[in-house]
Amino acid sequence: MADSFKAADQIAAAAKQNAAFYLTEIPPEIEPVRRLLEYSGIAPEDADAHIREIRDKAWAVFPYGAIGSFKFLDMNPTLKDPLFQTVTKRLKSSGSTEAFLDVGCCLGHVIRQLISEGVPSERLYGTDLQPNFLDLGYDLFRDRDTSKATFVSGDMLREEDPGHETLIGKVDIIYASAFFHLFEREDQIKAAKRMVGFLKPDNQNAMIFGNNGGPKIPGWEKYVLDEMSWRLMWDEVGKATGTSWRTETNVESDDKWIKVRFAVYRIV
Secondary structure: OHHHHHHHHHHHHHHHHOHHHOOOOOOHHHHHHHHHHHHHOOOHHHHHHHHHHHHHHHHHHOOOHHHHOOHHHOOHHHHOOHHHHHHHHHHHOOOOOOOEEEEOOOOOHHHHHHHHOOOOHHHEEEEEOOHHHHHHHHHHHOOOOOOOOEEEEOOOOOOOOHHHHHHOOOEOEEEEEOOHHHOOHHHHHHHHHHHHHHEOOOOOOOEEEEEEEEEOOOOHHHOOOOHHHHHHHHHHHHHHHOOOEEEEEEEEEOOOEEEEEEEEEEOO
């Protein structure tokens, strides 16, 4: 009972804090998701009402600013990422048996994008802290009875979480978009170690990639990892897991924002 009251208080506080992000009009940035809904058989004239309904249900689960602003459905950073395009080709290549995991997948739109591009759904996995987001993903794309993708809920900061048991040693490629910048260094390392455990131990081509971003304000640099901090973090993760990693970063910034695309490739 106490936990439920605490959760309700957290939701109420977040709704108040993030109220300014809540939009009534759908921004043009989510046009790729509108097109993706065709995969679900949703008529174009019904798409916006359907998106608003699902967004409001997701806001009720937890009112993240990105949900209020529809940013959680912005596919552009993913679709414009050259590494994502390379990974898509890798997953579709003849004879490929590699499996892909989206960490912090929210409603699972990246998984549906891969399915729409021809990647077999049985090799696709998604995980999120909020199980209700995963259910809403099925509602958004209306594929509960047709998709063979695996979605599990679990806490990436716990060393052991029953929800994640099915992922251990199962995947070859992990995508972590707008994920690491949610945490400070200690928790970033915890999450990275969990990801290493999800990778197949015998695949020397295993990789983790994604992006971080945030405002250029004092204190934010501990969330958005630059080239040096990213490399040092993975040196520490490697020592803790008995693995070794080669890191890459691509940093873009202006006066207000910093965006970082990153990748790590297994060496040992």
